[in-house]
């Protein structure tokens with residue numbers, strides 16, 4: 545049943561600056577299509593089963609509105625969340641700088657040192673306008689104990705891989721912080737840490 549919560553259900557939040565290509569990655573991954581029309585997103589969610597090590601994980605992918613340095617981290621992006629896809633555009637240095645800011649807000653909110661995450665350099669087809677070296681992306685991920693990949697929703701390159709890496713980080717239990725699915729009537733609070 546689509547959206548049914550099982551023991552294997554994983555909740556993944558996609559965060560990043562405005563217009564970096566978050567929705568396009570989710571749409572390409574879930575629906576297998578790409579549009580170059582830009583509709584600023586508020587929030588939406590989609591479901592897709594991701595297979596990791598031979599096990600199927602029904603995943604809820606929460607596609608968020610673009611963040612800036614003044615955005616408060618919505619508590620719903622911390623409670624009961626298993627992993628994070630943190631997106632920047634390789635053609636925007638500012639969006640790259642935002643990734644650390646967002647990551648810091650998450651770990652600060654959760655009271656953890658690290659959370660399972662993949663950092664995604666989106667719009668990898670825009671190499672001619674590149675403002676972020678691949679090495680910088682890899683270094684940022686390494687410094688935060690996260691995975692990293694460059695992907696293009698337009699060319700459908702590494703899109704599935706990005707979400708699979710996120711699931712791998714979750715299952716690896718990077719920080720021992722993978723959260724169980726939040727019960728529907730969970731009381732308010734910060735992260736559920738097991």
Ligand SMILES: Nc1nc2c(ncn2[C@@H]2O[C@H](COP(=O)(O)OP(=O)(O)OP(=O)(O)O)[C@@H](O)[C@H]2O)c(=O)[nH]1
Pocket residue numbers: 560561562563564565566567568569579580581582583584585586608609610611666667668669670695696697698699
């Ligand atoms: N060249 C290129 N453009 C892309 C790619 N992915 C997205 N875009 C374009 O970038 C613009 C923004 O894409 P979205 O996916 O809506 O970005 P978003 O991060 O969800 O934006 P917000 O809803 O504002 O947070 C659109 O015009 C897309 O067509 C890509 O892989 N390559």
